[in-house]
Amino acid sequence: EADIYQTPRYLVIGTGKKITLECSQTMGHDKMYWYQQDPGMELHLIHYSYGVNSTEKGDLSSESTVSRIRTEHFPLTLESARPSHTSQYLCASSGGQFHTDTQYFGPGTRLTVL
Amino acid sequence: GQNIDQPTEMTATEGAIVQINCTYQTSGFNGLFWYQQHAGEAPTFLSYNVLDGLEEKGRFSSFLSRSKGYSYLLLKELQMKDSASYLCAVMDSNYQLIWGAGTKLIIKP
Secondary structure, three states: OOOEEEEOOEEEEOOOOOEEEEEEEOOOOOEEEEEEEOOOOOEEEEEEEEEOOEEEEOOOOOOEEEOOOEOOEOOEEEOOOOHHHOEEEEEEEEOOOOOOOOOEEOOOEEEEEO | OOEEEOOOEEEEEOOOOEEEEEEEEOOOOOOEEEEEEOOOOOOEEEEEEOOOEEEEEOOEEEEEEOOOOEEEEEEOOOOHHHOEEEEEEEEOOOOOEEEOOOEEEEEEO
16 A cells, blocks of 8 residues: 655654654655644645755755655654754655645654753 | 634534635645644645635535635534644645644534
């Protein structure tokens, strides 16, 4: 079954640690996205990619980096975690030839930085 | 600046009808999306409108008026499982989704 996966689902980590949040999709979608969402608040775009070796920063780069070496994989790395990074991180992907194609979301990673 | 407005919270009764409004001001318009998000879960796609008018999909319908910068999501025959947040998002001229903060819908028996 085609799907989008995120690991870990929950992570509690100390300040200053380097972490990587994983996102994989089996739908063959070219476009992938990372969003940050605080409770009761809107989603903010952190990074996006329109294909392999293509990455762009969104409005909230949040001192993070991404890579897109394979179509199905789009990991997000925080070089030095801070308490302000505590949030829900959502990965999404969309396929088709149009930028208006629907985005489908993974289950999310809830990150707590102590 | 770009802005999406929707009510923070609404309450409705099981079996009833509820309308969730969304107004927007964005740089360009390439369509409006509605997503459902249950607490602690990821958003799931409900509808997409790019032309004016009403789109019906089962118990859910979505309406768009581009000239008024306005959309609504209509939920009929409400069920307890419809208790969730409903997110309005507009795709701007750069094909980026601008999201509202969501409307938390509480269904009472």
